Amino acid sequence: MSIEEQYRKRAMELLSGGAVKMVIGYGRGSNAERRRPVFISSPEEVNRLVLDEACIANLSGYLVNEGLLSDEKRVAVFLRPEGIRAINILAAESQLDAEQIVIFGFDVSGNEVKALKGIHVEEFEDVIGAIKEHAPEMGNEELLEKIEQMNPQERFAFWKEEFAKCIKCYACRQACPMCYCRRCIVDSNQPQWVNTSSHSLGNFEWNIVRAFHLSGRCVECGNCDRACPVNIPLRLINHRMAQEVLKSFDHFAGMSKTQEPVLASFKKDDSETFIL
Amino acid sequence: MTKILFSDKLDKCVERWKSAGLTVMGPVQRANIKTYAAVEHASEFDFGLILTDRSIKDLFFPQTEPMLRYTIKKDAINTDECLPPREQRIIFGARACDASGMAIDDPLFGWDYKDEYWFQRRNESVIVTIACTNADEFCMCTSLKMAPDSTKGSDVLLRPLENSKGWQVEELTERGREAFKTIADLLQEGSDTAAPVAAVAEKFDLDACVAWLQNPENFDSKFWKEISMRCIGCASCTYLCPTCHCFDIQDEGDTYSGIRRKNWDSCSFALFTLHTSGHNPRSTQSARWRQRIMHKFNYFPSKFNANSCSGCGRCSRECPVDMGITETLQEISKLSQ
Numbered sequence: 001m002s003i004e005e006q007y008r009k010r011a012m013e014l015l016s017g018g019a020v021k022m023v024i025g026y027g028r029g030s031n032a033e034r035r036r037p038v039f040i041s042s043p044e045e046v047n048r049l050v051l052d053e054a055c056i057a058n059l060s061g062y063l064v065n066e067g068l069l070s071d072e073k074r075v076a077v078f079l080r081p082e083g084i085r086a087i088n089i090l091a092a093e094s095q096l097d098a099e100q101i102v103i104f105g106f107d108v109s110g111n112e113v114k115a116l117k118g119i120h121v122e123e124f125e126d127v128i129g130a131i132k133e134h135a136p137e138m139g140n141e142e143l144l145e146k147i148e149q150m151n152p153q154e155r156f157a158f159w160k161e162e163f164a165k166c167i168k169c170y171a172c173r174q175a176c177p178m179c180y181c182r183r184c185i186v187d188s189n190q191p192q193w194v195n196t197s198s199h200s201l202g203n204f205e206w207n208i209v210r211a212f213h214l215s216g217r218c219v220e221c222g223n224c225d226r227a228c229p230v231n232i233p234l235r236l237i238n239h240r241m242a243q244e245v246l247k248s249f250d251h252f253a254g255m256s257k258t259q260e261p262v263l264a265s266f267k268k269d270d271s272e273t274f275i276l
Numbered sequence: 277m278t279k280i281l282f283s284d285k286l287d288k289c290v291e292r293w294k295s296a297g298l299t300v301m302g303p304v305q306r307a308n309i310k311t312y313a314a315v316e317h318a319s320e321f322d323f324g325l326i327l328t329d330r331s332i333k334d335l336f337f338p339q340t341e342p343m344l345r346y347t348i349k350k351d352a353i354n355t356d357e358c359l360p361p362r363e364q365r366i367i368f369g370a371r372a373c374d375a376s377g378m379a380i381d382d383p384l385f386g387w388d389y390k391d392e393y394w395f396q397r398r399n400e401s402v403i404v405t406i407a408c409t410n411a412d413e414f415c416m417c418t419s420l421k422m423a424p425d426s427t428k429g430s431d432v433l434l435r436p437l438e439n440s441k442g443w444q445v446e447e448l449t450e451r452g453r454e455a456f457k458t459i460a461d462l463l464q465e466g467s468d469t470a471a472p473v474a475a476v477a478e479k480f481d482l483d484a485c486v487a488w489l490q491n492p493e494n495f496d497s498k499f500w501k502e503i504s505m506r507c508i509g510c511a512s513c514t515y516l517c518p519t520c521h522c523f524d525i526q527d528e529g530d531t532y533s534g535i536r537r538k539n540w541d542s543c544s545f546a547l548f549t550l551h552t553s554g555h556n557p558r559s560t561q562s563a564r565w566r567q568r569i570m571h572k573f574n575y576f577p578s579k580f581n582a583n584s585c586s587g588c589g590r591c592s593r594e595c596p597v598d599m600g601i602t603e604t605l606q607e608i609s610k611l612s613q
Contacts, residue, residue, distance in 0.1 A: 029598040036598035037506040171510035175596050187547045197340040197537050227596035229512045231308045
């Protein structure tokens with residue numbers, strides 16, 4: 001039985017028995033290459049679920065949609081390891097109760113899709129630990145290396161050109177499972193902390209604010225990168241910030257549902273004094 | 277015999293237009309984005325693109341533009357009105373969907389208050405459209421009763437020659453004729469045949485969709501929730517759309533000096549209709565998506581007698597979650613059967 005068939009069967013069982021109220025997975029998209037999120041609430045619909053190497057998007061962000069989990073019922077969701085890490089962070093940041101989430105774990109390497117064993121987020125700690133030790137290739141290592149080699153002026157020029165393309169559609173924010181704020185800082189207009197204009201300053205403000213806010217929280221799922229309609233390689237910024245956090249604090253985001261958020265916790269014996 | 281512009285003359289044309297004081301713009305690929313931009317030489321154009329990622333709207337209605345600068349001192353308040361810089365432009369190699377999108381928005385920007393920013397740029401621009409000979413699966417102009425060689429909004433229409441050596445020239449407006457006078461000696465009479473236009477399949481029954489949307493009973497249909505459940509509420513579709521035209525006016529600065537700007541805004545955002553009281557008449561994403569569809573195919577046509585969609589397909593092509601007007605209208609077509 002293929003993993004797609006196995007997971008359809010499991011979805012059918014969970015929905016028929018009432019163990020979950022909904023399965024969030026992937027369905028066919030508008031062309032052969034595309035997959036789109038689908039929300040399955042009845043056992044008759046499970047054949048709409050698709051699972052193959054084109055299932056890339058991190059679907060965890062839908063779990064924090066207003067009201068979805070407030071009835072305390074369970075929801076199942078198809079997740080790759082990055083998505084599972086996102087569940088841990090959302091739980092650690094009190095955005096959801098991990099007990100309510102039933103995971104259909106899978107990973108893709110090349111053209112092969114393999115199932116990840118487990119249902120609850122705690123069962124995937126080994127998988128996540130392995131990623132911390134050996135990060136999978138993102139496919140843009142060449143550009144990353146090129147940027148690393150640049151001096152600060154060149155790097156600034158590179159990002160200036162990239163941010164010049166930004167139109168502030170906020171697709172990066174909306175696609176990101178970590179951008180769950182009900183009201184983003186850029187939407188707070190009493191007072192207007194951050195300019196809404198999409199000019200060079202405004203675009204820099206936006207993209208840098210977001211990069212800082214994701215430091216130590218980004219799971220590098222690539223949703224932002226893929227969502228960006230003007231092809232800004234946003235993932236590289238978040239990747240670089242994740243590396244910094246790992247190096248400075250040995251913090252790998254999303255290890256467990258009780259992991260303390262790196263930039264929102266402190267220790268009394270911290271060698272830095274400025275924060276207290 | 278028809279008037280022909282051969283590709284090898286295009287660089288001369290660009291020079292000629294430039295020396296006549298025109299900024300020459302067209303489809304280019306720069307910094308990993310396909311867009312319309314000013315060029316120095318014809319070699320910078322990329323006519324192989326089916327469509328640019330960004331629409332031609334950017335050139336008439338930029339994402340942000342200054343309207344007013346102010347300074348406030350103890351005894352005086354000074355304001356300086358800002359208008360776009362004067363610039364005569366020729367946009368060479370637009371697509372029919374983009375050009376018609378601008379014509380669709382003309383009545384909107386002029387029905388009560390005449391938007392000077394829009395009309396100054398419209399009046400200072402010549403749009404030279406190249407008929408499409410290729411399309412992708414997201415193109416849907418024919419579903420909107422238009423075609424890859426529609427002339428709406430264009431000043432000149434070019435039809436690519438079958439031998440790929442140039443274009444048949446059809447001057448459509450006075451402005452177009454004027455711009456092509458500058459290069460009259462570079463055009464030739466010829467009998468080269470034009471390549472057939474792209475075959476764009478009709479994807480939905482527009483009349484049936486409009487009738488369904490006009491039926492007040494369908495305003496509260498559960499369809500809206502189902503179709504937009506995966507919508508993440510970004511503005512990718514509205515900002516890339518050639519006809520979406522909503523904007524917000526924002527003051528940037530402080531009590532003493534600053535600038536008033538006109539910025540793109542989007543009905544996809546929750547903030548778009550949020551009242552000061554905290555009440556939001558469009559409190560869900562499905563209500564926002566319904567608004568976008570209703571506006572384009574029901575409210576706008578009832579006021580301006582044209583749909584606010586030119587069939588470019590960018591909304592579907594670029595949507596992070598594979599939604600778009602095509603899917604929605606296809607589903608409505610099914611419902612209305």
